[in-house]
Amino acid sequence: MLEHKTALVTGASRGIGRAIALALAEDGADVAVNYSGSAEQAQETVRQILKMGRRAIAIQGDVSKEEDCIRMFAQTEEALGPVNILVNNAGITRDGLAVRMSGEDFEKVLDVNLKGAFYCMKLAAKGMMKQRYGRIISISSISGVKGNPGQINYCAAKAGIIGMTKSLARELAGGGMTVTAIAHGDLASDLPAGLPEKVKESALAQIPLGRMGKPEDIAYAAAFLASDRASYLTGQVLLVDGGMGI
Numbered sequence: 001m002l003e004h005k006t007a008l009v010t011g012a013s014r015g016i017g018r019a020i021a022l023a024l025a026e027d028g029a030d031v032a033v034n035y036s037g038s039a040e041q042a043q044e045t046v047r048q049i050l051k052m053g054r055r056a057i058a059i060q061g062d063v064s065k066e067e068d069c070i071r072m073f074a075q076t077e078e079a080l081g082p083v084n085i086l087v088n089n090a091g092i093t094r095d096g097l098a099v100r101m102s103g104e105d106f107e108k109v110l111d112v113n114l115k116g117a118f119y120c121m122k123l124a125a126k127g128m129m130k131q132r133y134g135r136i137i138s139i140s141s142i143s144g145v146k147g148n149p150g151q152i153n154y155c156a157a158k159a160g161i162i163g164m165t166k167s168l169a170r171e172l173a174g175g176g177m178t179v180t181a182i183a184h185g186d187l188a189s190d191l192p193a194g195l196p197e198k199v200k201e202s203a204l205a206q207i208p209l210g211r212m213g214k215p216e217d218i219a220y221a222a223a224f225l226a227s228d229r230a231s232y233l234t235g236q237v238l239l240v241d242g243g244m245g246i
Contacts, residue, residue, distance in 0.1 A: 001227045006080045008072065010034040010063050010120060011090030013041035015189060016139060019215035020087050021045050021056075023223040029085060030055040032076040036062050036090070055080055056099040059104040063116030064108075065092045073123045082131060085226045086124040088117040088161070091154075098152045113157035114164075121168055125177070126158035134177040135226045138165055141220070142185045142241045158183070162237050169235030178234040180225045185241025188212035208243030 007024045008093055011017040015034035028163045031049050033056060035042035042058040049056035057079045061068035076207070077085055091113040094105035117138050128134025143151055144158025162181055165207060169179035187209075221240045224230055239245045 001027045001229070002085070002223075005029045005084040005226075006032070006076065006082060007085035007087065007226065008032040008034065008078045008083045008120075008124075009087040009089055010074050010116070011036070012045055013038040013058075013088075014045075014098075016121050016184070016187070016215045016218050017087075017089040018045045020089060020220035022052075023057065023216070023219035024085065024087075024226060025049040025052050025054045027227065028054070029226070030080045030220045032056070032060055032072070032080060033058045034063070034072055034090065035068050036060070062112075063120060064111040066119045069116070069119040069123055073120075073127070076079075077127075079111065082127050083124055084128070084131065085135045086119055086120055086137065087222055088107055088136075089228075090116055091139070091157075093151070095150050095154070098148055101152065106156075109153035110157050110160075113154065114160045117161055118164060118237040121164065121179075125168065125172060128177050129172070129175060134172075135230075136168065136172075136177070136179045137222050137225050138179075138181045139222075140165075140181045140183040140237060142183050142239065142244050145183050145237070145239070145245055146192060166235045173234060178225075178230065180230070180233060180235070182218055182221050182225070182239065183237050183239045183245070184218050185213050185244040187215065187218075187241075189215060206244055207241075208246060211242065213240065213242060 012033040141158040165181040
């Protein structure tokens with residue numbers, strides 16, 4: 001479905017980002033794997049994609065720095081061709097109660113999670129307007145929809161992604177481009193090691209489908225949004241959360 005397409009996935013060395021990169025490759029896309037500090041993990045993602053017979057490269061870059069984003073897009077185009085699919089996945093957390101959170105921790109999360117998505121959206125949109133085709137997909141969170149105590153910075157960034165998605169979708173409408181977001185729920189991989197069973201049970205009780213999400217759940221949704229099967233879907237936020245948002 002994605003043959004002859006080039007995808008750039010930020011924060012793709014592990015977790016959701018790696019799963020998305022692999023899902024896009026499975027559907028035929030060549031993939032640029034962005035990472036910030038996990039070089040070996042990024043190379044492992046590349047190796048798995050190459051085994052599928054697709055092209056892939058790893059590109060180091062801090063998405064909170066516009067100059068890094070510009071270089072990432074240039075390197076992707078040089079090695080794989082113009083970016084047809086962008087997945088904004090890179091993100092960090094610096095959790096803490098609002099009354100105790102430092103301005104630095106608030107700003108750092110917004111710099112990476114929100115400003116980084118903006119820089120990449122901007123660069124992708126410029127190239128896609130020339131191609132008159134493109135898919136921009138950003139990873140938000142149920143926390144950006146409902147809020148979450150102890151994550152005022154993260155929730156602000158993820159809510160901001162939803163706003164940017166809707167705004168850019170309107171700006172690019174009619175040009176063969178779609179802009180969407182995925183708000184994921186709790187993932188089993190995000191649970192701290194050694195978490196008491198009662199806490200796990202309490203978390204599961206909030207999920208109607210009765211299980212934690214997996215990175216692959218988010219990845220398959222992203223692959224759908226990247227495909228032509230989703231060509232009439234833009235400005236939308238797909239909740240992949242097991243029903244938490246009901």
